[in-house]
Amino acid sequence: MEINQNCDLVTVPARQGLEAVDILRRGAGDSVGPVLHDDGCDTLGFVVPPGTAAGWDVPGSTCTRTDGRGLSLPPEPPVEGSDWLLPPGEADLATDPAVLRAALGEAARLIEAADNCQ
16 A cells, blocks of 8 residues: 655664654554664654654754655655665554654663663
């Protein structure tokens, strides 16, 4: 099944992204949308609503705007060299940017605390 929607993509380092996915799944259960990972497992990409890029200001992450072109979310990943961590159909259509921002902040604090304990 193919889902067509306009969306933006927030890209973060894999470690922070995986922590954020766990936080999102623990918090509201199904509040996380489709998530991509690159083949090197260096980054994760969260599908967010269109327009998110205009106000995205989370350090250590980027938000790519689709300029209204839309992004097709087929069962196959839309970006070469990537794969779905959470595929469309098993997740909400997009992750709420405010919820994602909070989860990424919490993930960064957890990672910093863990690194400081070593």
